[in-house]
Amino acid sequence: IPGPFPLPGRLSALSWTEMALVLVAVFCLLTGAYAQEWGVTFAPGPLARWAGSCVTIPCSFTYPAGRTVSAVNWTWEGNQTVYHSDEARVHAAFKGRARYLGDLQHNCSLRVAGLRPSDQGTYYIRFHIVRDGRNYSWTSSRGQRLRVSGNQTISVSPPWGAEWNRDPTSPAPWGPTAPIAPPGTTEMARSVAQGKPRVGLGRLSCEYPRPS
Template sequence: MKMNPWTLSVLLLLAGPLGADPDWHVEYPDSFCVVEGSTATIPCSFTHPAGLRVKRVVWCHNHEFCQRHVYFGYDSSNVRTDRRFQYLGDHVRNCTLKIIKTEKREAATYRFRFETNGDKYTGPRGVNVRVTDGEVVKVRSSVTDHVVKEGGQVTLTCTSACSFHQLDVHWYRNGHALSDTGPALHLSNLTNDDAGDYTCSLDSSGKKTSAPWSLVVVVDEEKSDWLLPVPVVLVLLAVFLLLLAGLVFAKRSAPGPEHEIVYSEVVG
């Protein structure tokens, strides 16, 4: 297919600077997986020749040059941008984008574009964002057995068909939300209070959680062999106190040497 020079010139103008100029560059992952309903952050950075000032930054999808009449995930010049798309970057080097409560329809190829007072540039490669069902989330453990000794430790990891890129992970024990966040949950110095069913979710509502992973905490027999049961300790303590009280009473009841001397003198 032949392209006339005028059309080619327009396309090159829309794309930005010619050639693979290292001074003009956008860096982001080739693909990105998001679980439906979750919040995820797409890392991104950009560079441009020194001396230029960035006036506008744009995230769009399914368009090569992020021009008009396309869907904008974020546009710094448009106050009506969807609030679920939050720009965490700046106008200097960082172009990170945060997507809140991702929907299935938002699976697409996203590109970042920035416009300066001298030229404009769109990252040509783009990020292929894939949205999957939250049911694929699973809990994996650092131990093979669900039974862990008291005082021990275990690390639980929330895994998914997605490769996690700063995803917000929510953890639950017996259905109650924990304060810990992140793909890994570290539990150390375990007690019986830590026992229960652990689940994770990428949905803050907690409706789409993983299958439960049950943790059982048992007493370490090696450490407890020398320990006596509490009832036995109480009985021994009571016996000791009774013996001590008996000795004190007997000592106070016995006549002392001074009494014996006085008695002998009176009789004599």
């Protein structure tokens, strides 16, 4: 069956089916190229932590060639700035508690310490881009959800001891005086004293269990 209009030269030898297949292939290539321009990957599902602990939000991103990522900033619920290279732009609620662990290539992870119940919510990331000498920004359409539960207190005996203030169930496999975790935890707690504490507990860096 002839087409609705004549095709000149070599194209007239192609059937309409062959032409359709060629067009579909070209469309798929173009679609794939554009679909991979920007992408952000977060942890599956919400993260859950205790108040007073810390959280690392794992994050990675991809972007197309020809663009340069000049800066990254994180926001809470899309309005409060959690992290910015310009500290003056960070919201007062997050100053001194957020640290960017990533880079400007593919890693965009964020760490927030001293978690508060008010930190619960969704965290979004924004990229600042330079292309052809002009500045742009792109914000992820989805973010990382964080749940913050009530305080889970630990006591630490200098210099290396650590234990939970609830009934112990199972010992941890490390340390000269191994910490122990309360029932229902899915991650083991660790407390490591850094340096030589002079008075009280000294400086601590901790990883806490996920609330049940």
